[in-house]
Amino acid sequence: MLEAGASEEAQAVEILEAAFEGEDLQIAFNPQYLLDGVQAIDSDTARISFTSPTKPAVITGKTEREPDYRYVLMPIRSA
Numbered sequence: 288m289l290e291a292g293a294s295e296e297a298q299a300v301e302i303l304e305a306a307f308e309g310e311d312l313q314i315a316f317n318p319q320y321l322l323d324g325v326q327a328i329d330s331d332t333a334r335i336s337f338t339s340p341t342k343p344a345v346i347t348g349k350t351e352r353e354p355d356y357r358y359v360l361m362p363i364r365s366a
Contacts (some may be wrong), residue, residue, distance in 0.1 A: 315365035
């Protein structure tokens with residue numbers, strides 16, 4: 288589930304098809320930085336790798352084998 292919004296007046300929720308491995312995780316990103324990273328991928332699938340809600344995520348294309356593009360994305364604090 289992808290949630291966006293800063294107040295009750297500006298909120299959105301979108302259900303995305305995804306494969307997830309590991310424990311549940313809640314992490315927040317600046318939406319423009321996330322969009323910049325995903326739009327730069329030359330693939331129909333994005334891989335976002337996380338370790339914890341306070342550490343950076345890495346966005347790559349479909350495969351992990353020698354990706355030609357890596358985007359490091361720092362999380363922000365969420366309420």
